[in-house]
Amino acid sequence: MQSSSVLKKNKDLPQFAVLQLSGCAGCEVSLLNANEWIEEFELVFMPLVVSAYEVPCVDVLLVSGGVRSDEDLYNLKRAVRCSKKIVAVGTCAISGGVANLGNRDEVRELFMSQNERRDLPRLLPKSRPVDDFIEVDLYLPGCPPTPELFMAALFDDKEFKASRTVCQECGRKKLKDMKPKHLTGFQTGEVDPDICLINQGYLCVGSSTRGGCRALCTRPGHPCVGCRGPSDMLIEKDSTAWLESIQRVFAALTDIPADEIREGLLSPQLALFLFQFSDYAGTERPPRPKEKVL
Amino acid sequence: MATLTFPISRIEGHARVEIEVRNGEVLSTRFQAMEKRGFSLMVKGVPAEQMPVIVPRICGVCSTAHHVASVKALEDAFGVQPPPLAGTIRELLLLGQLIQNQATSLFVFTMPDRLGVESIFHISEQEADKGVQFNIARRALMVRQLGTDLITLAGGQFIHPVKAVVGGVSSGVDSGKAAAFQQRLKAALPTACELVDTYWDISMRMKERIGTWGDDQPAHYITSTRPELPNFDTDSIRVMDPAGDCCREFTASQFYDTLTFEETDYSYAGRTSYEGSVMRANSLARANMVRRMGTKLADGFLKRLREDFGHPAHPILLFDLCRGIELVYAVERAVELLAAPLDEADTDVPYTPRDGEGWGLVEAPRGPLIHHYVIENGNIVVGEFIIPTVHNMLAIERALRVAAERYITADSVNLELERAVGRVVRAFDPCIACATH
Numbered sequence: 191m192q193s194s195s196v197l198k199k200n201k202d203l204p205q206f207a208v209l210q211l212s213g214c215a216g217c218e219v220s221l222l223n224a225n226e227w228i229e230e231f232e233l234v235f236m237p238l239v240v241s242a243y244e245v246p247c248v249d250v251l252l253v254s255g256g257v258r259s260d261e262d263l264y265n266l267k268r269a270v271r272c273s274k275k276i277v278a279v280g281t282c283a284i285s286g287g288v289a290n291l292g293n294r295d296e297v298r299e300l301f302m303s304q305n306e307r308r309d310l311p312r313l314l315p316k317s318r319p320v321d322d323f324i325e326v327d328l329y330l331p332g333c334p335p336t337p338e339l340f341m342a343a344l345f346d347d348k349e350f351k352a353s354r355t356v357c358q359e360c361g362r363k364k365l366k367d368m369k370p371k372h373l374t375g376f377q378t379g380e381v382d383p384d385i386c387l388i389n390q391g392y393l394c395v396g397s398s399t400r401g402g403c404r405a406l407c408t409r410p411g412h413p414c415v416g417c418r419g420p421s422d423m424l425i426e427k428d429s430t431a432w433l434e435s436i437q438r439v440f441a442a443l444t445d446i447p448a449d450e451i452r453e454g455l456l457s458p459q460l461a462l463f464l465f466q467f468s469d470y471a472g473t474e475r476p477p478r479p480k481e482k483v484l
Numbered sequence: 485m486a487t488l489t490f491p492i493s494r495i496e497g498h499a500r501v502e503i504e505v506r507n508g509e510v511l512s513t514r515f516q517a518m519e520k521r522g523f524s525l526m527v528k529g530v531p532a533e534q535m536p537v538i539v540p541r542i543c544g545v546c547s548t549a550h551h552v553a554s555v556k557a558l559e560d561a562f563g564v565q566p567p568p569l570a571g572t573i574r575e576l577l578l579l580g581q582l583i584q585n586q587a588t589s590l591f592v593f594t595m596p597d598r599l600g601v602e603s604i605f606h607i608s609e610q611e612a613d614k615g616v617q618f619n620i621a622r623r624a625l626m627v628r629q630l631g632t633d634l635i636t637l638a639g640g641q642f643i644h645p646v647k648a649v650v651g652g653v654s655s656g657v658d659s660g661k662a663a664a665f666q667q668r669l670k671a672a673l674p675t676a677c678e679l680v681d682t683y684w685d686i687s688m689r690m691k692e693r694i695g696t697w698g699d700d701q702p703a704h705y706i707t708s709t710r711p712e713l714p715n716f717d718t719d720s721i722r723v724m725d726p727a728g729d730c731c732r733e734f735t736a737s738q739f740y741d742t743l744t745f746e747e748t749d750y751s752y753a754g755r756t757s758y759e760g761s762v763m764r765a766n767s768l769a770r771a772n773m774v775r776r777m778g779t780k781l782a783d784g785f786l787k788r789l790r791e792d793f794g795h796p797a798h799p800i801l802l803f804d805l806c807r808g809i810e811l812v813y814a815v816e817r818a819v820e821l822l823a824a825p826l827d828e829a830d831t832d833v834p835y836t837p838r839d840g841e842g843w844g845l846v847e848a849p850r851g852p853l854i855h856h857y858v859i860e861n862g863n864i865v866v867g868e869f870i871i872p873t874v875h876n877m878l879a880i881e882r883a884l885r886v887a888a889e890r891y892i893t894a895d896s897v898n899l900e901l902e903r904a905v906g907r908v909v910r911a912f913d914p915c916i917a918c919a920t921h
Contacts, residue, residue, distance in 0.1 A: 216544020411654035412646035
């Protein structure tokens with residue numbers, strides 16, 4: 191029990207707030223796994239854990255979730271008016287994430303045919319990333335970002351440098367002489383614990399995905415689905431560069447036909463995370479500068 | 485007529501309570517889910533085998549339950565039976581979720597109501613309470629993190645796990661890591677018990693202050709855990725009547741024949757009932773519908789509950805105490821499971837995907853969770869998610885009416901009403917992201 195910290199005056203601490211738009215709260219749950227901030231920041235708004243109904247002016251505003259309803263848009267615009275630093279956290283806020291599945295035209299029609307509810311927020315025709323509406327100072331991608339990434343963003347840690355790719359953090363051995371002829375699929379078979387998942391035929395995109403997640407999925411045997419988005423090498427390029435980069439890796443480590451890889455890469459599961467490429471999202475947005483992405 | 489509106493914080497997701505009043509008479513109490521993400525629509529056309537990675541994103545709090553329910557629905561459709569070791573690792577996953585969820589609900593969501601503060605992270609104005617509160621906050625976060633770390637150990641990723649796959653799990657748990665984690669759980673068990681004791685004591689004090697444990701009438705209860713011992717990886721659902729007799733048992737695929745599901749025009753969440761009666765799911769339902777927890781310390785707490793409140797017990801603030809019992813149970817049970825080798829047998833069986841229909845059931849922390857898929861040409865054409873919170877919707881609204889009638893008269897509205905509304909909703913620990921998916 192550290193009595194000094196208990197007696198530290200709240201008002202001396204920098205303040206931060208967490209605005210949750212349409213999302214799953216996984217980002218918030220991740221943040222609750224960090225405790226370094228407790229004595230260094232005052233959390234003034236985060237409906238999941240604090241009873242407060244207005245976002246006050248804060249030093250750091252974290253925004254999670256996509257803009258899906260009129261209420262999301264209103265809350266976002268109101269919250270950013272006097273915040274000093276705005277951080278978009280999580281894949282949904284940055285590029286739509288899983289919500290992009292709902293942006294397919296055939297699904298949008300289904301949404302439109304649903305009954306309206308009285309007195310409730312209305313859904314917008316599409317889910318949108320927050321920087322369609324506001325200026326963002328820092329992007330913190332991940333589904334969700336790890337607690338360490340949250341702390342680096344909150345503390346503005348200049349020393350923090352995420353690994354270049356998930357591949358670098360994974361540590362599985364890449365073999366030149368173990369070349370599968372076809373993809374294994376996401377859900378199939380026991381996984382060798384030490385050998386690269388690509389050598390085992392899994393459609394893993396860790397070689398082009400931004401590091402910093404500690405390779406939590408690939409180490410226990412699940413292929414990377416790219417939730418942290420493109421690495422610095424690719425983030426300012428378009429999705430063609432990404433496709434080619436992955437295909438080169440597969441050409442070196444497997445005998446899987448390029449068409450099969452391409453088809454797999456464009457599947458919905460991976461597509462969730464790939465809207466970070468502006469051309470993939472079908473918009474004219476400029477790429478997010480890599481200096482702004484943690 | 486006047487309408488009182490209360491936005492609800494310290495729950496998962498965006499919700500609001502609306503109470504309509506005329507001359508002191510409570511006309512209606514509504515619990516409104518304010519958001520919609522539309523997963524049933526969004527998953528149409530998605531390759532079925534990708535569902536276990538997509539659907540945890542319905543909810544970052546309940547993601548593990550969705551992950552396992554999804555895999556079970558696909559196994560049902562493909563006719564696959566996973567090996568025993570996979571069952572054990574999935575049970576560990578669900579226990580990790582239970583630790584994380586019950587610790588969050590107890591200490592982050594409802595403890596502030598008992599301490600009279602806005603949040604567990606806000607320092608009380610009362611000098612004497614500061615030490616107590618900080619001591620609780622730090623230890624509560626430590627216990628909560630055990631749940632997250634157990635999910636990571638058994639499921640890979642820490643919020644949206646990936647290790648459950650059709651036919652089993654993608655890998656075992658390394659024996660060194662299992663042993664180290666078991667030690668951490670053992671070391672934390674006394675702390676978990678102290679926190680639950682503290683919670684119990686300050687709940688008693690709150691009861692003294694407000695004069696009730698919740699005076700709503702008895703209800704039916706619903707769970708999918710087993711009658712002898714709780715097991716969260718289950719295959720049938722039971723409904724119990726208010727007197728404590730089990731009146732119905734059914735499988736996930738019999739859901740629509742057994743329960744009534746309906747939508748409303750004032751909320752994005754639906755609601756269920758059993759033969760016209762109000763049901764309650766979640767911790768109190770499980771405590772009422774299990775003979776014993778099967779672990780030493782949790783059974784001690786269950787005995788205390790039954791001695792103090794009888795069996796079945798009905799006051800709604802007991803939901804919170806039952807979460808404490810389950811928190812202790814989950815730590816103890818995980819210690820047991822980690823004692824056996826988890827990396828020496830097959831973790832999965834081969835399978836062949838096929839089109840058809842599948843139902844997946846698990847007991848989530850909030851009650852029975854069902855995933856129902858219809859697969860054509862390898863893709864999802866129907867993806868339905870029957871969420872535990874919808875079983876509690878009528879119960880929440882009925883309990884809100886009781887609270888409203890207690891605090892609203894023709895002359896005035898007692899300011900305690902706002903706090904009572906929060907306590908009632910949080911007792912049920914609803915999950916709005918899930919309920920509206």
